[in-house]
Amino acid sequence: MSSHSSVDTLVKMANQIGDFFGSQKSVDRTAGIVDHIQKFWDPRMRANIIDHVAHGGAGLNPLVLEAIHRLAETTGAKASK
């Protein structure tokens, strides 16, 4: 039986996105991940992954971890506007 804790799903999805952007050359890879998540994830999912990172971000690859930190900053900046 597969586990479906939604955080696990999000971690897996984020790492998959990281795998793709991580292999691109001559672009800001972190920015690619942030942009993708912002464009395609609903705010609840983004909040959940940011929250997960706030609690250590277990399971996330380093590049993705960095990206989610950046995502948290931009989201925070937007929220405080």
Added chain:
Amino acid sequence: MSLIKEIDFGTPESKSSKLVTLTIDGQTVTVPEGTSIMRAAMEVGTEIPKLCATDSIKAFGSCRLCVIEVDGRNGTPASCTTPVAPGIAVHTQTPRLKAIRRGVMELYISDHPLDCLTCAANGDCELQDMAGAVGLRDVRYGYDGVNHVFARNNGSANFNWMPKDESNPYFTYDPSKCIVCNRCVRACEEVQGTFALTISGRGFGSRVAAGMDEAFMESECVSCGACVQACPTATLTEKSVIEIGQPEHSEITTCAYCGVGCTFKAEMRGEEVVRMVPWKDGKANHGHSCIKGRFAYGYALHRERILNPMIRDSILEPWRVVSWEEAIGFTARRFKEIQDKYGKKSVGVITSSRCTNEESYLVQKLARAGFGNNNTDTCARVCHSPTGYGLNQAFGTSAGTQDFDSVDDSDVIVVIGANPTDAHPVFGSRMKKRLREGAKLIVIDPRRIDLVRSPHIKADYHLALKPGANVAVVTAMAHVIVTEGLANEAYVRERCDWDEYQDWASFVAEERNSPEATEKLTGVPAAELRAAARLYATGGNAAIYYGLGVTEHSQGSTTVMGIANLAMATGNLGRRGVGVNPLRGQNNVQGSCDMGSFPHELPGYQHISGEKARAAFEAEWGVTLDPEPGLRINNMFDAAVDGTFKGLYVQGEDILQSDPDTKHVSAGLAAMELIVVQDLFLVETANYAHVFLPGASFLEKDGTFTNAERRVQLVRKVMSPKNGYGDWEITQLIANAMGLNWTYTHPSQIMDEIARTTPSFRGVSFDKLAEEGSVQWPCNDENPHGVPIMHINGFSRGKGKFVITEYVPTDEKTGPRFPLLLTTGRILSQYNVGAQTRRTENSNWHPEDVLEIHPHDAENRGVKDGDWVRVQSRAGDASLRARITDRVAPGVVYTTFHHPVTQANVITTDNSDWATNCPEYKVTAVQVSPSNGPTEWQQKYQELSEASRRIAGAIDAAE
């Protein structure tokens, strides 16, 4: 509307650009060189009598009815086989010709039954017409001699006579009426490409035979109907015509099955469909069809179709039949209650690729403008969302690049993860025609699809890769092209971002991406892959066609971008015969994506975060839109299990059966408080529904569908909706019950709204579609007639973008517990989850889903052909029967998912494409073992669905 009769020009059009002028009966005619005299005459309205000629197939010259005389030439040549020549003077009616024709007709009629009055073709028979045209008044020979007409002659058995073949459920073959004109044989060869028919015997004894003198059902016949259309007599006739009689009016409409988008004449008697005949002027199908569109429309009248709305408070209760008012009121009230209690974002919608553009548009509008959130998605998510993402990255638009006709100019055809002869049959026939003309073929597929070897066609290369290795194969092809200097650098410099190209070229050139280095992992012999890549790069116009075998992977989007890279690197874009061609599955996959069904995009692929796009819709709808993307289908189920998503309106989509990882989907559905299903039947998803709103079939409403070539075509209402409303009206009822005040009285007004808000549809209207037959978007001020071929003078995004396609193996790996890879697909006679086709005679061709397994794997497991086997993955298990075949490689098993009892998606997992969450249907690690029958889950599911389909009161009534 009267009965539409297309003109039959007798022979196909000549494509020559050189013109020839001649006179026919004193009239001057100018036609392209190579045109037959018969066709030239028809161009000026002179119908030369004919029997063996029809313009869908090449001239044959056997009946000799079409004779003519030419000044200065001897004899009486056949006009169907004689081409025009400059300055000749043709006569179509002279005493000599009249005598010849009468003689010919007399011979035909002397071996033909004279039961015209009771014949099914009465009024639609070319033999009858010709007898009239040539002035046949008596037949001197009578029936005393040898004939094919009677079972007994003068009391003794007539061995020339053959009984009717009624084995095919949709048409009959009555040999006694056959005039051996060969039209059916040629149609099967030239139009359909199946070669199921032959003329057996010679001379007077010759007869049409299916296969090796078999019944039609036992032969290779795929029941496309091409021979039935071509037959000038009642020999091959639709059973529906035999039963009902000749139609009296017809309407042009569009098939509701697959993404080819064939247009049909729905031939009617009152509100009864007599038959569906493919329309010659249809730009997608040019008068051809497949078994589904041509014959399988009977589901609309199936007794299991639900015609009244039903509700229930809990899915444990039986359904209660209620009035429309009550059902709509209940729906609106419950949605509002849920939003009040759990928040604005706790509800959502799913649009359907089976419904019209207008219907999808309204459903997403209901979410965005009514619910106030962007929780809208479509089942296209689970098939072609990676196409949208990938092509948009590479080219700046998600549009497939070509029209279907483009294939006529292809020299090399690459088919990746698609099975056109089964899933897109009419286009498959077109492709086969081009292949028979000599185009080269490369098939990249784990399974030996029919195209690899079929009559008069053999793939030059079949790269039978392991499921999941697409990216590695595509990148290895790029490696060959780049390292062997086969790239079209001039094109790339002009059209693409040169820096990105160089990054990409150095990436693919790395040794680890070579065919030799990846051979182990892909299973494709390096030498073959190299040869195929060379052929693609150097063989002339090369076109790639791909399907779900590309998209439904964890790296689906990456493969799409890899394909785009190949096309850009070789300059195979922007003209006829080339391109990147996604073969979309269901009829309106393209349209449902175009119509803003995705949570992050407004209609026309305008991202929801864009101020300008939002402003246009806000002005039109008078609301403020949420700028944040909503939930995708799989995210909805996750959120439902988490308890934050509670209500769903599903139009025309059976997510429980079509989506992967059934257990997760059903857990999500069970966790919701309100599920509204709008469909024709109590589909599997309805097991979990609280409201059932009966939908209308495509015959019962107006609207448009958009096919795989971006072609927008009209669907026309030919009968009143049996359920009372078209689906667009039902959505409007819900919207209005929620206070939205919509006032559409016809779907054309919805299209007008789409045109106002969506730049790529600016020039589309029902009037234009009626006038032009169809348009391919983008259709706007610059391209008022649409765009058949994209990117002719450059890409939509400016410079084409090369993206690095690093291979990342899927999580679905084989191991000791699950040593085999399961991949899934479709077959010709069934459609998607089969809700319609299973309710037609098409089930004669595919009564159940089976598991294809290689003899080697079967033997290891002690499995024999036809045995029940249990297929188990980490997600679940299901049982079905095994079919032992070497179409699949050792280590690979294959099944379809057309039947709910199989529940094949119990086995598929929650893996999905990294960019779009399109589920990975095409790779699941499984174990196969002998079993005694359905698994416990299947049995339990069967019980559940029986229980949840109960309708209060109906049982008694039925008994």
